[in-house]
Amino acid sequence: MARTSIVVIGASAGGVSALRLLAGALPADFPAAILVVQHIGAHKSELPALLTAAGSMPAKHAEDGETIVPGHIYLAPPDRHLTVNDGRLHLSRGPKENCSRPAIDPLFRSVAANYGAKAAGVILTGNLNDGTLGLLEIKLRGGVAIVQDPEDAAHPDMPRSAAAHVRPDYCLPLTAIPKLLVELVNGSDRKAAAMPISPSQQNAGAEPEKINGNRFERPLTVTCPECGGALKRRVVGSIVKFDCHIGHTYTAEVMAAAQFEEMEKVMRAAVRFLNERAEFCLQMAEHIRTAEPVAAAEWHAASKQAMDRAYKLRDLVEQDWITPESSGIAPVGNGRDRAVSDNAIEN
Structure with missing residues (x-):
């Protein structure tokens, strides 16, 4: 496997404490850039200052168009998706993904496309499953997939989903991840990645024609909880995904929660x-x-x-x-x- 030259990390609930621990355990001469999405919505965030104070690497909110520099931690700012292209950072107010902006999946997808086998993705504590599809993209392009041990996570849903669908190369407690990242960027020997096997798609069972004696007329489509647009269903690996023409995307679990909320x-x-x-x-x-x-x-x-x-x-x-x-x-x-x-x- 190629030596890792960029690390991307996704976290949600419980992520601030987890990210501070990681930042505090990484050396000042860490030779790769670290890009982070922490679910913060549109709220003001002091996370760069917290991570800088916690460790030896400088942390900052990403700026649109700036060049990625090794040894720095770049964080998605409030209400902006963070992506990369040709060695530069890009910010956008694109449609929310899994009800989040910033979301983890856009960053992981762009890093997978730009860095391939030189990328390492890390999914930390959080609710639901943002980041699972992005980590799968990194894995499919030969990168390294790392998941916090769900038993070790304050909120185990995100790492549990990633572990179930991606078959990560490493599933470790939080305290063991910094040492692994150092080994990856230094090119130390490590096990080869096992590519996930995509299950064959199966047709969903037919809906019952009657419920409690009443005929159920199936709607023509399922609509987006965010904008009301029609949703298209597709399957990526073992993940069911829904997309509307505006660009809002949901995994099935996030879709169910958002639909119930509406x-x-x-x-x-x-x-x-x-x-x-x-x-x-x-x-x-x-x-x-x-x-x-x-x-x-x-x-x-x-x-x-x-x-x-x-x-x-x-x-x-x-x-x-x-x-x-x-x-x-x-x-x-x-x-x-x-x-x-x-x-x-x-x-």
């Missing part, structure tokens, strides 16, 4: 409208109670009906829902901003 938002809005209708009808009933008692009774009935349906809908929203995406990957409270605890640490 569904709950709509249903709670319906509860609010029903409550408001009940109040409006009640006010009208009180207004004409003496002058038009028959009409007032109808307004009262409409108010009662709206309130009754609001209670029923609220009960429906608050019931337990089947969430198959959580069987191996824990759901998140807000898929669009998954690093709240990290932001609190940074700020």
Whole structure:
């Protein structure tokens, strides 16, 4: 395998502490550049200062068009995707991927395309599975795939997903990763990578024609939770992926979480409208109670009906829902901003 000349790291929930530990364990003369995406959304980030203070390598937010210099740590700034091309860094406000901007996959894909076997990708702690597809691209192009041991991660979902779908070259506790990175960039002997085997695609089973006695008319398509555009389903390795024509992309697990979030938002809005209708009808009933008692009774009935349906809908929203995406990957409270605890640490 080729000597590693660039390292890319992806992290989400719990990532700030993990990145500080890594930065503190790397030598000042580390001979390769390190590019990092930590899920921070559009929030202000002090992560460069934290990593610089933690270790010997200078860390900074990437700037659009700047040349990549070995021995530096470059971080994706808030609300910008970070990619590379021809030895330079590039920033964009492109569509969110897996409900994130910055997202891990765009960086890993671009590094795989530009550096091939000279790249090493690292997936650290985090929720859901951003970074799995990007790490797979690095692996397929001959680079080194590294995953934090899920048992060692504060939030094991991201490394668990990468370990399951990519067949990484190394699955290590966090404290062992800095030493491995030094060996990789120095060209020390290491095991050969085993390329992942893509499973044959299987057709999904037919949906039941009836559910609880009611006929289920399958919709023409599934739409994007972010913009409402039609989604195209495709399979990459063993990962199911959905893309809309705007450019928003989701793995199946992130799609399920984002879809549920939008569904709950709509249903709670319906509860609010029903409550408001009940109040409006009640006010009208009180207004004409003496002058038009028959009409007032109808307004009262409409108010009662709206309130009754609001209670029923609220009960429906608050019931337990089947969430198959959580069987191996824990759901998140807000898929669009998954690093709240990290932001609190940074700020």
